[in-house]
Amino acid sequence: MSKLAKQSILTTFSAYIGVVIGYFNLLWLLPYVLKPDQIGLFKTIQDIALLMMPFAQMGIGNGITRFFPQVTDSKFSFFSFSLFLGIAGFAVLMVFTILFREPISSAFAEKSPAVNQYIQVALIITFILVIHTLLEAFSRSYLKLAIPSLIRDVLLRLLIALLVIGYFFGWYPFPQMIWGMSIAYFLAMACMVFYMNKNGIFQLQFNWSDIPLSLKKDFFRYNIITLLGTAGALLIMKIDSIMVSSMIGLDANAIYTIGFSIAVVIEMPRRAISQVAMPVISEMFAKNQLTEINALYKKIAVNQLLICLLVFLLIWVNIENLYHFVPNRSIYEQGKWVVLLIGLGKITDVIFSVNGEIIVFSRFYTFNITATLLMCAAVIIFNLMLIPLYGIEGAALASLIAMFCYNLVKYIYIKIRLGFNPFTTGVFLILLAGVLSWALSYYLIPESAYVVLDILIRSGIVTAFYLLLIHLFKAAQETEAMVFRKIKDVFSQLR
Template sequence: MDKLAKQSILTTISAYLGVVIGYFNLLWLLPFVLEPEQIGLFKTIQDMALLLMPFAQMGVGNGITRFFPQVKNDPHSFFTFSLFLGLVGYTLVLFLFILFKEPLTAAFSEKAPEVNEYLLVALLITFLSVVNSLLDAFSRSYLKIAIPSLIRDVLLRLLMGLLVLGYFFEGYSFPQMIWGMGLVYFLTVLSMLVYMRKAGMLNLKFDWAGIPNSLKKAFFRYNSITLLGTAGALLIMKIDSLMVSSMIGLDANAVYTIGFSIAVVIEMPRRAISQVAMPVISGKFADNRLDEINALYKKIAVHQLLVCGLVFLLIWVNIDTLYHFVPNRSVYEAGKWVVLLIGLGKLTDVVFSVNGEIIVFSRFYLFNITATLLMAAAVVVFNLVLIPRYGIEGAAFASLLAMFFYNLLKFFYVKAKLGFNPFTKAVFQLLFAGGLSWVVAGLLLPKMDTILLDLLLRSGLLLLVYLSLVHWLNAAPEAEKWLRDRAGRWLKSGSN
């Protein structure tokens, strides 16, 4: 667990450093440099590429993590075989993209015709994202996630910011900037290759004879099955952005995207914990240590709610202040309610813990496809119904409904099949602490005329009430003990 905790901390630091850069890029740099329609196009191309990526990857990323314990004697041949499958998957997606290009372009032709001019950029980013995701999965199997997280969360955002700055200083045109996104993703792939080479994890071996045919079949079958689940999960998270662009317009997607990106910060600790927990859960299933998985299920629910709940509260009680610093905020602050709705949706992922990861690495992984495809279909229907009536708030509410029912369905399935339950007394204590903290800091505290003073006082009061209640209720004793131990070591080393 020490190694697990260390990697989680380093990954969380990288995630939040990336958030700082991402905040600067999306909440200040892009609105300052680009018009709303340009921001909408910028994000639509990225989201389209990310939506295609799981189909092109063919579920190989999760397959690497699941089957890696069985190929430790010859991991490099296994990895090369995985890369080959990823390239085959991308080729199939490329063929289907060409085959269905006409209806795809028709979807954007009325409200966002500019998207159709840069479809090749989306395909290029998809290819590079597939390669990068497989490199990341292989590193994760070695429990090496800190540097890949730094590359994914920090370097990528930093390079994107520099790309926009280059356009601002008239180094190139806007179309060239859009094509430059492909170069940014290429540099992240190159960085991963250099890191893995130096760490001794990258050694391509094209002799696959040592991989048993039975394992190849099981690997391919698992990937084919989880492909639909992974793609459906991303569809749930990304289709709203594309539908806002195609049904309302690129300027509306810019407003929606900025609100969505503020809310995404809430789940950053969950992502870090999930990345570290996946190989651990896989290993425990391989050893049939179900009780340990159930215990981990409960611990993760408490600790990620402790952190993610606090982040959500800090964002929402200061939401007007956050939008105050956005250039042209009169345009973008219309997305404030998107932040609340998407934030609540992210909290459902947090509260229900790692139910999806448990299903994926259990013998019941087939259910993940059923649940995900049902919810993917539901979110499309929700969007088709709610966007015309409520605009971008309708898209956000559609995502909230999809995330809640998706997690609820997986919770009941895990409970029925494995007897696992993430909900302990501590979860409800944390929800109580969060609700009371919001009332005190968000509703009872009067608004200050000075923006920075309001931010500091409101955040300080929220932290005081929330952490005091957590301590008084003894909701997270392990987290408190860990902090005391680290503080004691830091003080001891400082005194020496």
């Protein structure tokens, strides 16, 4: 667990540095430099690439993590075999994109015709993402996560910022900036290759005959089965943005994207913990350590809720202040209710702990397909129903409902099949502490005319009150004891 905790802390740290850069990009740089429709186009191209990536990858990323412990003598042959399958998957996706170009184009023709001019950029980014995610999966199997997280969360966002700044100074026109996104993604992938090569974990060996045929079959079958689950999960998260562009327009997607991006910060600790927990859960299943998995399930639920709920509180109690710094505030602050709804959806995801990871690495992984396909259909239907009624808030509400239903279905299945349950008294006490802390901010803390001062006072009081309640409720005693031990160790070293 010490290695798990260390890697979680390092990846969380990288994630939050990336969040700072992401905040700068989305809350200030993009609104300052670009028009709303340009921001909408910029983000729509990225979202399309992210949506196509899992279909091209064919679930191989999770397959690498699951089967890595079984290829102790042929790891790098397994690595090159996985890369080959990823490239083949992209080739199939590209053929489908060409065959169905007309239906794809017609979806954006009325409200967002500019998207159709840059589908090629989305395809290039998709290919780069396929390779990059497979490199990350292989690195993750060695529990090397800090630098890959730094590359993905920090370096890539810095490169995107530099790309936009270059356009601001007139070094190239807007169309070249859109094409330049593919260069930014390529440079991030190249850094990943360099890192892995330096650590001796990037070797292309083509002795595929060393991999047992039975393992190849199981690996391929697992990838195809988990493909629908992985792609569907991403579809649930990204389809709303694309449907907003298609049904309302690029301007509306710019407002929605900025609100969504503020809320996404809430799940950063969960992502970091999930990345580190996946190989651990996979290994525990390989050793049939079910009791240990159930204990980890509960522990992660408490720890990630403790952090993520505080982040959500700090965002929501300061929502007016956050939008104060956004250029053209009057346009973009319309998305504040998107922040609330998506934020609640992220908290839902956090409360149910690592249920998706447990299903993926258990013998019941095929259930992921059923749950995900049902939720994909639901989220599309919810969006079609709610976007015409409530606009961008309808898209956010559709995401919230879909995330809750998706997690509830997975929770019930895990409970029935494995007997695991992430809910402890600590989870409900943390939620109570969060509600009381919000009430304190809303009813008792007066607003200050000075925005920065208001942020500092409000955030400080809410954080102190929240942590005090956690202590008084004894909601996370193990985590609290660990933090105090670390603080004590630091002070001991300083003496």
